[in-house]
Amino acid sequence: MRDLFFKNLRLKALALAFAVALWFFVAGQSNTEVGFLVSLGFKGIPKDLVMTSAPPGEVEVRMRGPKLFINNLSPTQIIAELDLSGAKEGLNTYRLTPADIVRPMGIDVSMIRPDSVDIRLERLVNVTLPVRVRFSGRPAKGYRLVSFTVSPQAVTAGVLKRQQKEIEAIYTKTVDLEGVRGSFTATVPIDATERRLRSLSAEKVSVRLVIEKER
Secondary structure: OOHHOOHOOOHHHHHHHHHHHHHHHHHOOOOEEEEEEEEEEEEOOOOOEEEEEOOEEEEEEEEEHHHHHHHHHOOOHOEEEEOOOOOOOOEEEEEEEHHHHEEOOOEEEEEOOEEEEEEEEEEEEEEEEEEEEEEEEOOOOEEEEEEEEEEEEEEEEEEEHHHOOOOEEEEEEEEOOOOOOOEEEEEEEEEOOOOEEEEOOEEEEEEEEEEEEOO
């Protein structure tokens, strides 16, 4: 143990002296302050809840510390992130504190603006809905759409609980029939934006269209 302690003693002494000198150099500097606009992020959102009302995407964070540290500080080193793991359904008010700001050692947070934010979370429920196909245009002259089939015929999606009774079906993007002269099969995306559908069990469906000459 004694040999281990005295091994490379000169190097250890130099390292200690350097650390002490650096500490005195930093401590002897006057503190200065700088402000950044920092993106506000969120983590830990309960999986059965979704954010429907959020604060502005950025917060102003003023940082204070030794001039040497502040001059080398970059906005990419600052992260503002709220932990929503304890959030409840409805309106949640969070106060932003220095503990929510990730920054380099030796830098203090002197101000956060705004210092509190309101976040509304709503509950998601899964519903299985029939698929409806949207069409545009007309087949070529002398042809008509006789029938069509969709596979799968129903899709499960996550919807806001308050919208559950309002949504009766899921619709596809538009299938263009303009000038078509024969039957065909198309892979068509689900239009998830209309009702802000989430967690679709299928993002696309297969549509088989039978188009024949008019008699």
